[in-house]
Amino acid sequence: CCFFKFSSKIQYNKVVKAQLWIYLRQVQKPTTVFVQILRLIKPMKDGTRYTGIRSLKLDMNPGNGIWQSIDVKTVLQNWLKQPESNLGIEIKAFDENGRDLAVTFPGPGEDGL
Numbered sequence: 001c002c003f004f005k006f007s008s009k010i011q012y013n014k015v016v017k018a019q020l021w022i023y024l025r026q027v028q029k030p031t032t033v034f035v036q037i038l039r040l041i042k043p044m045k046d047g048t049r050y051t052g053i054r055s056l057k058l059d060m061n062p063g064n065g066i067w068q069s070i071d072v073k074t075v076l077q078n079w080l081k082q083p084e085s086n087l088g089i090e091i092k093a094f095d096e097n098g099r100d101l102a103v104t105f106p107g108p109g110e111d112g113l
Contacts (some may be wrong), residue, residue, distance in 0.1 A: 002076075006076075006080070009095070010080060011113075012076075012080035012081045013015075013078065013080075014075040014079075015076055015077050015080065016073075017073060018059070018071070018072045018073040018075075018076040018077075018089075019069045019070065019071060019073075020043060020054060020069070020070045020072045020089075020091075021067050021068070021069050022067070022068050022070065022091055022093065022102055022103070023065055023066070023067055023102070023103040024058075024060065024065050024066050024067075024068055024093055024101045024102060024103070025067075025101045025103055026062070026063060026064055026065040027060045027061075027066045027095065027101070028034065029061065029075070029093045030060070030061055031060050031096060032057060032058070032059055032060075032061065032095070032096055033058045033059075033060050033093060033094070033095055033097075033101055034055070034056070034057055034058075034092075034094055035051040035055065035056040035057075035058065035068065035070075035092070035093045035102075036052065036054075036055050036092045036093075037052070037055070037056075037070055037072075037089060037090075037091055038050040038052055038089060038090045038091075038092070039051050039052075039053050039055045039075060039088075039089050040084075040087040040088045040089065041087060042074055043068070043097070050090060053072075053075060053089065054070065056068070056070075057075060064085065068093075068104070070091070071081075072089070075089065079106075080081055081108075082083055100107065
């Protein structure tokens with residue numbers, strides 16, 4: 001988990017841009033990567049615990065990993081309007097074989113953004 005604290009002075013109607021950057025590990029061959037961004041919600045009667053915010057399909061080439069930007073402006077605005085609705089977001093990134101490619105904590109020698 002990564003936690004971000006926001007000043008109580010931030011007002012939802014003044015947020016003009018909010019981006020979350022995630023790092024995707026390098027791949028060994030040309031690969032299609034599927035990224036899902038999910039907003040966590042209180043469990044519903046049918047067991048649903050999240051709603052989809054956005055899905056991305058990226059083509060990655062061998063070499064270094066890449067940084068991917070995700071627009072979270074609307075999510076942040078909603079959380080600032082209704083803080084009790086903030087249960088978090090979950091990000092999943094996987095290749096065609098289901099291998100997890102999202103880096104949540106930098107390894108030795110890796111920098112965060």
